[in-house]
Amino acid sequence: MKALEGVRVLDMTHVQSGPTCTQLLAWFGADVIKVERPGSGDATRGQLRDIPDVDSLYFTMLNHNKRSITLNTKAEKGKEIFIKLIESCDVLAENFAPGALDRMGFSWERIQEINPRIIYASVKGFGPGPYQDCKVYENVAQCTGGEASTTGFDDGPPTVTGAQIADSGTGLNMALGIVTALFQRETTGRGQRVECAMQDGVLNLCRVKLRDQQRLAHGPLTEYPQYPHGKFGEATPRAGNASGGGQPGWVVKCKGWDTDPDSYIYVIAQAASFDQLARIIGHEDWLEDPEWNTPKARLPKLDQMFDEIEKWTMTRTKFEIMEILNPLNVPCGPVLSMKELAEEPSLRETGTVVEVDHPTRGKYLTVGNPIKLSDSATTVTRSPLLGEHTDEILREILGLGDDQIESVRNEGAV
Ligand SMILES: CC(C)(COP(=O)(O)OP(=O)(O)OC[C@H]1O[C@@H](n2cnc3c(N)ncnc32)[C@H](O)[C@@H]1OP(=O)(O)O)[C@@H](O)C(=O)NCCC(=O)NCCS
Secondary structure, three states, rough: OOOOOOOEEEEEEOOHHHHHHHOOOOOOOEEEOOOOOOOOOHHHHHHHOOOOOOOOHHHHOOOOOOOEEEHHHHHHHHHHHHHHHHOOEEEEEOOOOOOOOHHHHOHHHHHHHHHHEEEEEEEEEEOOOOOOOOOOOOHHHHHHHOOOHEEEEEOOOOOOOOOOOOOOHHHHHHHHHHHHHHHHHHHHOOOOOOEEEEEHHHHOOOHHHHHHHHHHHHOOOOOOOOOOOOOOOOOOOOOOOOOOOOOOOEEEEOOOOOOOOEEEEEEEOOOHHHHHHHOOOOOOOOOOOOOOOOHHHHHHHHHHHHHHHHHOOOOOOOHHHHHHHHOOOEEEEEEHHHHHHHHHHHHOOOOOOOEEEEEEEEEEEEEEEOOOOOOOOOOOOOOOOOOOOOHHHHOOOOOHHHHHHHHHHHHHOO
16 A cells, blocks of 8 residues: 555646656655646646657656646636546645636635635745746746855856756645645644745755855854955855855865766865875875864865865775775765766666656656655656546546547537
């Protein structure tokens, strides 16, 4: 038995943020019914296509383990079917533009009226406030949630990150909100509204930068590369590759860096294992030198320290350094390329990277469930074709016969 077996999700999500959430719920065993517009479906089916007329990897990698029904929720007959689906589902998840579901005639009040036990979860770009009506994509939320102003180098522009912290990050938040609401329903018997704003999700992940904003009032941020020679302004500056925690860290070059753009390693020069690090890089002299042998003495010259570390790391590959530094308790991490991650056998074994077979695409790789439950293992199955399960769902959940299905199809509702 899977953890969420018996939970049925009416999945009105599209693009990335919402689908990440419902894909997780499906991996935990929920029956996720993806409602898509007849004809086109989720726009991502056709976006960034690598093979003509085949669902894109963008779509397939976000919609595993779901069923797909096409339904025009703006047509009268489509609305009737939609109401029946709301009646029979535990969760309604959506991430349309603000107000889109209300415009279809389905406000939270109306949804509750149809099914008081339903959990209605939505992702929007912003919570209530000046921007509440705006449409939002990943990088808009990264910029408005504090990520961009704090990422990049001091002398460069604000920089977005390739990790989809706003979309996939907010999807994670919504999944947690939904299972929490399902848990509370066990006691109250009532559903509730779950709202997740992408700006909030990004700011939550930038928590340490708001910490630093407040520390600024009490003096310079000594672990930032701007210290002691650069200038601090009024807001948390961009910190390059400096560590967000209390231990100094930086990305340094490794052997092969001149030809391989990913020949780098992150090294953390934590106080607890500084002696071992100094010895291995050939700086035994630092151990007795008051200019170097305390964290406080090193702080104003972290750039110099990492230059010295780099002289040593440039003589070894990133994997050799991993082998040498870890037994010395020096935390470090090679910069792994997507190619290296795709080929890493241990990630295949744990199901974090999975090969999936698709009827029109063939085999492709995806990221599996990053959350492992000992009593509810995840099996990743391919994403549905557009409307693949329309008849099945109309038969099974609405109890329609062949003639009735034919009739709603002729009306253009599905
Ligand atoms: C992502 C986003 C910018 C996309 O905007 P968009 O492509 O213009 O899509 P919308 O959400 O506005 O939906 C377009 C229309 O399709 C309609 N539609 C969607 N599914 C439908 C269906 N099954 N039947 C009938 N109409 C449907 C919607 O009702 C909407 O109509 P309206 O404009 O008349 O209200 C927007 O949905 C958004 O801001 N979402 C919230 C934030 C978010 O999740 N962003 C991250 C995406 S990864």
